[in-house]
Amino acid sequence: MSQSETPLRTRWYTKLFGPGAASGRALVIFAPVAWLTVFFVVPLAVVFGISLAIKEFGRPPYSDLLTVGEGGTVQLTLHLSNYLRIITDPLYVTAYLSSIRIAAISTIVALLIGYPMAYFIARARDPWRNVLLMLVILPFWTSFLLRVYALSGFMRGNGVINGLLGIFGIEPIQMMQTDFAVYVGIVYTYLPFMVLPLFTTLVKLDVSLLEASADLGAKPWQTFWSITLPLSLPGIAAGSMLVFIPAIGEFVIPSLLGGPSTLMIGRVLWDEFFSNTNWPRASAVAVAMLLIVVVPIMLMQRAQDAVVEGRTR
Amino acid sequence: MRRNWLILSLTVFGFAFLYGPILSLIIFSFNDNRLVTVWSGFSTRWYAELFADTQILDAAWLSFWIAVASASIALVLGTLCSVALVRFRRFRGRTALAGMASAPLVMPDVITGLSLLLLFVSMESLIGWPAGRGVGTIIIAHTTFCIAYITVVVRSRLSDLDLSLEEAAMDLGATPVRVFFDITLPIISPALVSGWLLAFTLSLDDLVIASFVSGPGSSTLPMVIYSKIRLGVSPDVNALATIIIAIVTVGVLAATLLQMRRSARKSS
């Protein structure tokens, strides 16, 4: 008989921080808005601005967009050369395509490894479930850099894997400095991001649905294919985004595990900036990189809003 | 039953994959030999070497304080941000704030780092602040992305919070500010703690952003580690990693046990 309807309500916070105490409400909003505007939005605009400059020697090492000429004339100089270069130079094009390829393949591999793990944990009994879940989260809290380092120790020429292979008389395999190492590195470091959202959707899956499916004559794999998998799609989507998006811009993994032929945009940007000190070029690379991640980012944000807002209803 | 075996073995493989490298790293941190494959006896010499390395120790100390500062500033701003997003339903710029608060989560580190550096450089030439780069600029950069993480954690807890609790307090005579400190804050405090810890860890862990915005003399721990391991195996880094893993494991273990005990008490 209990009535779970929530009454229609105006947020009294809205009301009470409203006209009379506008200052309190305004302050609450102002502080984060100001910080994020100055240190997140404006910097992106600056990046875009500088991407339209060209490299110069000096401090800072790029041309001014606005120059004041004689008689107070202000001249705006925009260079599109960086963008033209990015489009025409095969280095950049290849780097973009291979970033997407590496991120996509790693995401799929992470999904294939992560799904059975998440499934098993979601179906585990209570104390076990918590322990296993903790084991998934634990690496996430330890240093990312050190985990990549641990992996490199595992895979290098005289590393553990080749050591084990040696026992069976197999020749050492070159794993480090290959694309393969980058795949393994991304899957290794981002696996928890895949498992957690999958676990969250799978644990919510009502077991009686599976029982009903079995009761209606479906074989286990049919039940999985027609019930479990479709219902876990939100988790698959969230996990895939969480792996794919950071993988696209990854720098540490290709630089520590990949070889010179492993091209990824994050690394290209880094080299443009630190090795070539070509800040405008690096900025242009950043802008172009944003274009690839912006679609998945917006999808992510919509999904996240739906989750958070849905709960307040 | 065969399916279960399949899933079980895949799960075991997954965990082996996650923990194999870490375990081997821990084991070889006690190896007397510099070579990773050759076990030449138990030794703690790398730990001794680590504690003699002032460069690493200084960087660790610096990173620790940067993380404390960034996580704390971000905690205040992220909580305000969550309150604004969850409790103030309609205000101009709400969508913009929601976007600004979650976009840093998915922004590639290289872009965040580059954009903040360019901002600092431009600001310096325009208004003379910040004069040069160093600890201050790293803290600002870390605070910015930590706000996003803290907002995610606090926002979801806050929207789970039964509004009736706050209304009840107000009904009993508490002003809105009082309600916030008496009711809202204590109830969301677990989320504040985990948000702070998350931010602290992420700050401690960041290599890319710090590399862009740090200045001379402000090398953080990840920066020092990175420059060391780029040169190859260095067993003192193994020792350092083992210490960090030990600290994290104890922390996460304690938190999990606490949580399990709490939920067990609740269900009984």
Place this chain on the structure above:
Amino acid sequence: MAKKPQIAAETRPWRDPDAQPFVRISGVTKKFGDIYAVDDVSLDIYKGELFCLLGGSGSGKSTLLRMLAGFEEPTVGSIAIDGQDMAGVPPYRRPVNMMFQSYALFPHMSVAQNVAYGLKRDGLDRTAITERVDELLSLVRLEGYGKRRPDQLSGGQRQRVALARSLARRPKLLLLDEPLGALDKKLREQTQFELVKIQETLGVTFIVVTHDQEEAMSLATRIGVMNEGRIAMIGEPQDIYEFPNSRFVAGFIGSVNLVEGVVTEDEDDHVRIRSAELGCDIYVSHGVDCAPEQILWWAIRPEKITLTREPPEGDANVTKGTVEDIAYLGDMSVYRVLLESGKRLTVTRPNLHRSDPDGITWDEQVYASWGGFSGSVLTS
């Protein structure tokens, strides 16, 4: 309108035209966007009353309550409590307390701290607070539970803590939002009487929101039935049940047989209505405000109908049918009688004997009859 039995007015201030209302809601409307949650409600509530706002979900009863507490401001209209206009007075400055449907006990505080919260905001000193908390906990029979946390209490105990907490500041008016909604049936009945007892002892005015008609009937001095944001009827429980003013109220409270009819005789002392659905004339033994040939409705409660095998005397107020179904409920049985028109009448009869081999049974031809004062004539 139907005639009501007259009872002395001194304990029922709403019958006294000179009485000053304690709460006056006048012309209150509340809009959320385009939705009218409360639509032009006017209501007077008197000191010491236990007033029930009864309605389904979305009827606006909770919104009305929240406006009294100050969580919402009326879009139009005014609310005065104890002669004071409440416009712009925030919840924390109102002489009103509320008991929440979810109880809203602060999970991070003990029972005693919960009860003391309002007293602390009032700036009472420590000993006074302790004394008052003990007093309240004994009032709700929870002595010794002060140190417990809300999550260590049963549902019924939590409900009583919530009550004690809302009474702590001695509010002039207590608002209760579905106070018994989260309790199971047995506990609910028991708690109902306790609530009334406490209300009578303290003399506080209660306004209770509920969707449970039984609860409203047994608690209230008066009931306001709400529908789609409006007040459908205000009256004492007996009025609401026996003399509903509309088809909505008749149908909302209890079960009812409702038929359509045409007025054939309209006299000062009686009315005759022809009903094709019933297949007979209805003779109403009192005057009704209507006109000849007017189409109206007539409602009768199932327990007011008598079933017999032999035709009773008279040309009106009796109709013939077949027993289609009998539901045995223990204390009574419910008969479904199919009339010739296809209309089904619901009739209840108390089970006076443990078994009655001669009783009316399935498929029997029966006569259903009723008295001239038994039904209500409804024009809306």
